[in-house]
Amino acid sequence: MKLRKGRDAAAQLASADAFGEFYEENAEAVVLFFARRVLDPDLALDLTAETFAQALLSRDSFRGSSRDEARGWLYGIARHQLSQYWQRGKAERRALARAGLAPPRLSEEDHDRVEELAGTARLRAAARNGLGELSEAEREAVRLRVVEELSYARVASSLAISEEAARARVSRGLRALAAKLEAARAREESARG
């Protein structure tokens, strides 16, 4: 990316060429960011498109002066999109509409490519395997808390243990699961070179 350190970086992001380069440098990473969270390539592409449309519309508000800041700013928009999605159950398209952009569509080949790059299939498998490897007590605690969304008090009463023990059990289970997922992701990345 041609963003230079200094006061003119924001102005460079405002030019069409620089924004295009900014997109080219970050688009794939952003679509994978979403794909690993929503585990759905089509939805990830929708969220990516809305994120970049938002970035385009609000590029005047970017006040940073470095590559890291520009990327951080973009991920801020992406996280907001994700949070809106979790709250509303739908991907926004306001910015796309305002910019007059059509929502992109993934071909079957693109769909497979995103899945491959994001490693979503393997992530799901790793999570399933990871859960399988937890002790029965931890797996049940994680299931009640995360899947059934019960309060810790109810998890504790369901398992006939103290609330403190329930918290510790869920925490240990999630940490073990996180380590397995992290290892799976690292394997993915090293396989990609």
Place this chain on the structure above:
Amino acid sequence: VAEPPREITALRDFGLELRRVAESDAIGSGPGVARRTWARVALLVLAVGALAGIALTPPGRAVAERVGELVGIGEPSSVQETNLRDPRLTETQERLGPALVAASGTIPGTDQSFEIVAWAARQKPRHFSPAERATWRARLRLLERARRDNPRFFRKRARRLNPGASPVPSVAELERMLRERTADPATGEPQLLSCLGIVYPDLGSQETGKWCAGPSTDQVISSVHVFGMGGSDPRFGPDAPYQIIGVTKPDVDRVEVTYLDETGSRVKAPVTLGRLDGELLEKTGAQIPFGFFAAFIPYDGVPHPADALSPSPALHSTYFTAFDAHGREVGHDAAGAGYRRSYERNARRQDAEERLSAEIAAAQQQGELPLNRSNVELCEKAMRYVRSESCKDLIHRAALQDLYGWHTGDD
């Protein structure tokens, strides 16, 4: 010959469209066309349901989110610029790489998300500005006087400057000491630091606490930072909780944060725990591993520190206990006692600031302090508490004219 990487054509095509719009600046306005994508949510639930063998339940969404949170660690934080723009940090420290997400979560009982971010930094070689030299010269002069008139005050202050040294150092010596303190003892180069902060992406570049450590940190729990969120930023809301972020040794496995609620019962606060080590440490470019925790204590209705200097019962009763992997207690800390003292000290300091500011304002004539012994003595006292341009100017004028013991000569 290696096959070139396959492109995601939809991304490429969308990029071309985006560039076309950016070039034409043909940005229209109109109502959003967001449509409900329940079909996708169902797909997501189906996909994620496999996670626990339980499909087609709305809570599946939570699993996917949890998976996302777990694999999101190590990515750039959405708040990058704050630390670069914070003059308190840029004056003394220099960030060396991006701020990466080390943990994330949501404040209990709310949908306010937070990120704990980590980055590498380096102490900047320390040099005094002309204004700092003037201030230090005044402070050292006070100290020199205290050696004669107030030995107790002298012992207390002189120890802070240079343990065991009885002569008051010169400004130049002080600069050298400061450089030595911020240098790596092994290399003599500016010290490398591992830094940690907490940010609220939904609120933009909001950062409410940060901590940097060099290689000498050896306490099990160190640098617990308690912050009354509601008193600092109205966007958090009047009933915002107290934010707590603390740092531990990297081998701490669990931290308990407890406080007394309004009924006087001791309650455990949910704790987010993490570590900056391994791959994440490497990604940030930092070298010093550590553990960390964040917790939020419900607001207890007591005015926040930024609004008033009243002590808060919730904070006074807050305890932190660290455990190792075998469940053994390895360290503890209490926010309460420290905070009570801090409130009292702050209150005394605020009283002194107000009194001395009022005295300086009363002594001013047409915005300037007349040069006389009484004002010079007032300013000598005030410079311990107040940053007063009038006083700086007065001392400068006294020094230029070599009056009341002030001189312009360099130390």
